[in-house]
Amino acid sequence: MEKKYDLEERTKKFGENIIFFCKKISKDEITKPLITQLVKSGTSVGANYCEANCAESRKDFEHKIGICKKEAKETMFWLQIFEKTLPNHKEFVSPLLKEGTELYLIFVAIIKKAKENDTKRG
Numbered sequence: 001m002e003k004k005y006d007l008e009e010r011t012k013k014f015g016e017n018i019i020f021f022c023k024k025i026s027k028d029e030i031t032k033p034l035i036t037q038l039v040k041s042g043t044s045v046g047a048n049y050c051e052a053n054c055a056e057s058r059k060d061f062e063h064k065i066g067i068c069k070k071e072a073k074e075t076m077f078w079l080q081i082f083e084k085t086l087p088n089h090k091e092f093v094s095p096l097l098k099e100g101t102e103l104y105l106i107f108v109a110i111i112k113k114a115k116e117n118d119t120k121r122g
Contacts, residue, residue, distance in 0.1 A: 002115035008053060009105065011046030014099050018042030018075070021092045038078040044071040045103060062114050078098045
């Protein structure tokens, strides 16, 4: 039997992997605030996707998915900063950046599809 695609689980796993990566980074006055930003945005992707799945309306769903997209994009930003400034962690950053990019593109596609459906209804 084919396993059902579960974006909620995937976004949760992404947040977990962000946390695991951040635990590997040496903490100092420069990295601490950056780590905080990355953890907040990286875990927010999944939290907002969970909220979207419980949306009270189509408009609420689209809004929450928009937040997912923005948080994924912010996470990619922080990962790119770490990729450049911590080259010794590239083996951990690269797969996270790839997954963040894929999630971002998924949310872009969901928003596009929702807008197409709104146009058909309207």
